[in-house]
Amino acid sequence: DKDAVLYNKKGCKACNNTGFKGRMAVGESIEISPAIKELITGNASEQDIRQAAAKEDMVSLRENGLLLVRDGLTTIEEVLRVTSME
Numbered sequence: 001d002k003d004a005v006l007y008n009k010k011g012c013k014a015c016n017n018t019g020f021k022g023r024m025a026v027g028e029s030i031e032i033s034p035a036i037k038e039l040i041t042g043n044a045s046e047q048d049i050r051q052a053a054a055k056e057d058m059v060s061l062r063e064n065g066l067l068l069v070r071d072g073l074t075t076i077e078e079v080l081r082v083t084s085m086e
Contacts, residue, residue: 004070005072006069006075006076008075019075020074020078024068024073024074026061026064026065026068026079026082026083027061027064028058028059028060028061028063028064029058030049030053030058031053031056031058033056035052035056036049036052036053036056039052061083062079062083065078065079065082065083066079
């Protein structure tokens with residue numbers, strides 16, 4: 001979205017200069033459709049299962065985090081930090 005506004009975190013004494021208050025979950029889930037079930041039971045690779053799930057509109061962990069960035073609830077840096085292993 002070219003009109004999206006990105007925010008930078010700004011710390012204060014109350015948040016110990018982190019710029020965040022509390023915690024927020026970032027997650028992903030896969031609906032086990034017949035096609036995904038077949039891949040799982042056929043011992044397909046994680047990559048193959050992820051590709052099939054993406055075709056079925058699964059939202060990945062990083063994509064979910066980027067939606068939170070878009071909504072002004074976190075920063076890109078924080079999303080990259082918590083999804084760096086993805």
